[in-house]
Amino acid sequence: MTPPVLLDIDGLRVSVGGRPVLRDVSLQVRSGEIAGLVGESGAGKTMAGRAVLGLLPDAARVLSGEIRFDGTDLLSLKARAREALLGRDIALIPQNPMTALNPVARIGTQIVDGLRMHLGLDRNGARARAVELLQAVHLPDPESLLRRFPHELSGGMRQRVLIASAFSCRPRLVIADEPTTALDVTVQKQCLRLIRELQRQHATAVLFVTHDLGVVAKLCDSVAVMHGGRILEFRSGDDIFRAPRHPYTRALLAATPRFDRPGDTLVPVSAEVLARLQEEVDVYDAAH
Amino acid sequence: MRVSPKLGFGLGVYLGLVLLAFGAHWIAPHDPLEQDLLNTFAPPAWRDGGTSTFWLGTDSLGRDILSRLIHGSRVAVTVALIAATCAGILGTVLGLCAGYFGGWVDTVVSRIVDVWMAFPPVLLSIVLAAVLGAGLHTVVIAIVVIDWTRFCRVVRAEVMVQKSRDYVTSALTIGLSPWRILTGEVVPNVVPLLITLFTLEMGIAIVVEAVLSFAGLSVANDDATWGSMIQEGRQFVRQAWWLMVAPMVCIVLSVLAANALGDGLRERFDPLLRRERP
Numbered sequence: 006m007t008p009p010v011l012l013d014i015d016g017l018r019v020s021v022g023g024r025p026v027l028r029d030v031s032l033q034v035r036s037g038e039i040a041g042l043v044g045e046s047g048a049g050k051t052m053a054g055r056a057v058l059g060l061l062p063d064a065a066r067v068l069s070g071e072i073r074f075d076g077t078d079l080l081s082l083k084a085r086a087r088e089a090l091l092g093r094d095i096a097l098i099p100q101n102p103m104t105a106l107n108p109v110a111r112i113g114t115q116i117v118d119g120l121r122m123h124l125g126l127d128r129n130g131a132r133a134r135a136v137e138l139l140q141a142v143h144l145p146d147p148e149s150l151l152r153r154f155p156h157e158l159s160g161g162m163r164q165r166v167l168i169a170s171a172f173s174c175r176p177r178l179v180i181a182d183e184p185t186t187a188l189d190v191t192v193q194k195q196c197l198r199l200i201r202e203l204q205r206q207h208a209t210a211v212l213f214v215t216h217d218l219g220v221v222a223k224l225c226d227s228v229a230v231m232h233g234g235r236i237l238e239f240r241s242g243d244d245i246f247r248a249p250r251h252p253y254t255r256a257l258l259a260a261t262p263r264f265d266r267p268g269d270t271l272v273p274v275s276a277e278v279l280a281r282l283q284e285e286v287d288v289y290d291a292a293h
Numbered sequence: 294m295r296v297s298p299k300l301g302f303g304l305g306v307y308l309g310l311v312l313l314a315f316g317a318h319w320i321a322p323h324d325p326l327e328q329d330l331l332n333t334f335a336p337p338a339w340r341d342g343g344t345s346t347f348w349l350g351t352d353s354l355g356r357d358i359l360s361r362l363i364h365g366s367r368v369a370v371t372v373a374l375i376a377a378t379c380a381g382i383l384g385t386v387l388g389l390c391a392g393y394f395g396g397w398v399d400t401v402v403s404r405i406v407d408v409w410m411a412f413p414p415v416l417l418s419i420v421l422a423a424v425l426g427a428g429l430h431t432v433v434i435a436i437v438v439i440d441w442t443r444f445c446r447v448v449r450a451e452v453m454v455q456k457s458r459d460y461v462t463s464a465l466t467i468g469l470s471p472w473r474i475l476t477g478e479v480v481p482n483v484v485p486l487l488i489t490l491f492t493l494e495m496g497i498a499i500v501v502e503a504v505l506s507f508a509g510l511s512v513a514n515d516d517a518t519w520g521s522m523i524q525e526g527r528q529f530v531r532q533a534w535w536l537m538v539a540p541m542v543c544i545v546l547s548v549l550a551a552n553a554l555g556d557g558l559r560e561r562f563d564p565l566l567r568r569e570r571p
Contacts, residue, residue, distance in 0.1 A: 058466055063395075084470075092467030099466075104459040109481045118477070119467040170467070 008036040011210045012057065012178055017070035018293070019056060026052050028234040028289055030070070034178065034227075037208040039201075041221035041242070043257070044231030050214045051100075053231075054180045056080075057212070058097060059087050074178065093123040096171040098181040098200070102163035102188070106155035113151030116170045123174045138169040142199055161192035165199065172203045178210045185220065197224060218261045222246055230254045233286045252278050300557025303492070306550030313363050314370040321360035322348070325517045329355035334533045352522075352536050353529055361517035362543055368511070368518045369547065371429065372502040376436035377494040383437060384444025385487060391445070392452025393475050402449070406442045414439045418501065422510035432511050436498050444490055451486050455479045485559045492555030496548035503544050519543050 012034040019027040027049050034040040042050045055061050057072055059079060072079040074095065082090070099105040107115060113135060120131040132151065139147035142165040155163060164184065171179050181200060185193040197220060204211050213225060221228055222242065229239040230251065237251040249255045256274040263269065296304070313320060335351040337358075338344065349358040391402035418435035425431040455461065456479065464474045499519075505511040506520030519540040526536030 060462060060465060088468040088470055090468065091465070092469075095466075097463070097466040099459055099463055101459055105463045107460040107464070107478050107482070109484075110478070118469070123468065167463075 008038060010034070011036045011075055012212065013071075013073040014053065014057070015071045015073070017053070017056060017072065018068040019052060019061065019065055020068055021052075021062060021065045025068075025290060025293075026065070026234050027056070028286070028293075030231075030234070030236055032229045032236055032239050034210045034212050036177070036210050037204075038226040039204060039211040039213055039224050041225035041228040042212060042214045042231060043216060043218060043221050043228060045216055048231040049234040050216075050231050051182055052234075054097075054182050054212060054214050057178075057180060058091065058095065089123075092119045092176070093174045094176050095178045095180065096174070096176040098164075098168055098171045098179060098184040100183045100186060102160050102167055105167055106163055108155055110154075111151065112153055112155065112158070112166055116151075116166070116173060119170065120173055134173070138173050139166070141172075141203065142166070142169040144169075160188055161195065164188060164192070164196050168196065168199055168203065172207060172209070175207050176209060178212065179204070180212045180214070182214045183216070185215070185217070193220075200224075218257060219263075230257065232282055235286065235289070237282075253282060297557050297560060299553040300561060303550045303552075303554025303557050306546060307554060310366050310370050310547060314367040317364050317367055321357075321363040322346075323357035323360040325356060325360045325364040327356065329357075331355065334529070336533070337535055349539050350533065350535055352525060352533075358522075358536065358539050361522060362519070362539060364517045365519045365522060365540065365543070368429065368432075368506070368516070369499050369502060369543075372432055372436065373495040373498045373547075373551070376433045376440075376498040376502075377491055379433065379437045380440040380494060380498075381444050381487065381491050384441035385448050385483075387441070388445040388448030389452055389475060389480070389483075392449040393456055393471070393479060395453075399449070402445065406445050409442050415504065418505060419508065419510060422505060427510050427512065429512050432502050432505055435505065436501050439501070440494060440497065443494065444487075447486065447490060448483060451483050452479055455482050485562065488558045488562070489555040492551045492558070496551035499544060499547050499551070503540075 010033045014030055014032050017027050017030040018025065030049070030053055032040065032042070032053075042053060044050045052061070052065075056067070057074075057079060059082070061067070067080055070080075074090070077090075079087070079090075106112070113132065116135040116138065117128070117131040120126050120134055121128070124131075124134075126134060135151060136147045139150055144150055144162060144165055150158075150166075158166065164187075168184070179200075184200065185196050188196060200211065200213075201224060203209070213221070215221060225242045227240065228242050228245045230237045230245070230253065232253055238245060238249070238254050240250075245254060246258070249258055253274070256272070256278045259272040260274055262271060329351065332347065332351050333353055333355045335344065335347045335355070337350045338348050340350075347357050347359070349362070351357055352361070387402050391399040417439055421435045421438060422431050425434060461474060461478060464478050469477070502511060502518065503520035503523065506518040507524045509521070509524070511518055511520060522540040523537050526533070526538075526540070530537050
């Protein structure tokens with residue numbers, strides 16, 4: 006039995022300053038599943054994630070489409086209602102742990118704020134919960150960590166703090182916006198394992214935005230491949246890796262190193278494929 | 294707790310000034326207005342003909358310079374603290390709103406600041422003094438009216454920088470309201486800047502007060518202020534240079550101390566700078 010759809014992005018079109026950045030993006034994230042959103046830089050994956058959070062830049066306009074979260078249309082939500090939803094039901098693991106924490110606030114305050122607001126905990130309750138959360142992400146000595154400032158922590162530690170804080174109110178959906186891009190490889194692996202672990206534990210749905218196909222292969226139940234603001238292919242993870250349909254997906258896979266086939270030569274995405282993509286985009290833009 | 298030399302100097306001078314200002318009546322060796330016509334232009338104690346009765350000598354009417362300096366510090370300290378605080382509050386509030394909310398709020402505030410800064414500040418303060426009449430409150434109002442723009446501009450720019458930082462996005466994604474983000478997240482990041490601005494402003498306020506009292510637009514003439522002492526001393530600079538130099542040294546020292554205090558406090562309390570010195 007497939008779990009119900011939790012997040013449903015339907016025909017989303019967004020332009021920034023008149024230039025289209027999302028062209029009819031549709032994808033679904035099911036409860037408790039991890040959906041990968043892959044694409045190269047500028048493909049629109051971060052923009053799609055931001056649209057869900059209601060954090061599109063000021064210059065962006067939603068032209069059409071809907072984003073439904075458990076039935077509610079996020080795009081038409083009032084500011085108050087969205088504030089109540091964000092952090093509690095939908096959380097973000099940001100891209101760069103080095104800048105995502107307020108440099109002048111102690112770690113404790115930053116985790117406790119969300120807990121007190123969304124879960125209605127008092128100061129002590131929230132603090133106790135924060136300690137539990139930091140333990141859950143395997144950070145040593147959480148008590149003293151709460152009193153530290155972000156600059157006293159390494160990148161990996163900060164990302165763990167951010168992961169802990171994203172999962173702090175037991176959200177139903179976590180948007181992970183390239184959470185491992187800014188980290189080195191060993192720390193990446195730990196963080197991925199951690200996200201996986203917490204996701205299973207809380208049965209959270211995750212929209213995992215990344216450009217790393219290897220990560221997607223390991224982690225995701227379903228995968229959307231994005232290019233030029235369009236979703237080229239959106240299928241279950243196994244299908245996409247075993248039998249990619251879109252030529253761009255095939256080209257991407259051929260360009261990604263694989264541990265199970267170390268002898269393979271890597272082939273860059275050919276100009277032919279890119280030209281065809283551009284053609285498709287032009288046809289699309291002409292039609293809208 | 295180690296105190297850096299800068300902070301020590303700044304704090305020392307300002308604590309001293311505040312102490313002198315409050316205790317002027319008890320600390321000053323003479324009444325600042327008491328004339329001693331037999332002892333006019335007495336040189337400082339260490340020069341030929343100086344006496345220990347008048348440590349820094351006397352002016353053209355035989356008034357004790359040291360006592361006048363001490364009493365003058367009352368005006369300087371009052372103006373520095375009150376004017377800098379008021380200008381800071383006004384400018385910061387407007388700057389925060391303009392920087393954070395942008396849009397028409399920013400347009401309105403920025404245009405007002407532009408128009409404001411187009412006025413020559415000295416002229417503006419003289420006009421204000423003429424309209425409001427001389428007095429301490431006039432000096433304070435003049436400084437606030439002129440200098441709130443300084444806070445407003447800098448704070449607005451800094452808030453715009455902070456607003457684009459990822460931690461503000463993070464705060465939005467945990468569902469904090471704009472007001473809470475502004476007061477709880479952005480303002481603490483602006484505080485180090487505010488401390489620096491505030492202390493700089495104290496120095497500026499002391500100078501502006503001196504300028505206004507030099508021009509005779511500050512407190513009533515018979516009250517001693519550093520500016521009016523310079524003005525009086527200017528006429529006798531050839532016979533008794535110390536009349537003019539003594540208050541000038543006071544002004545320079547307090548402005549330097551204001552800057553040192555600002556730097557010292559910022560280094561001490563900014564967690565980002567604190568990292569450099571483990």
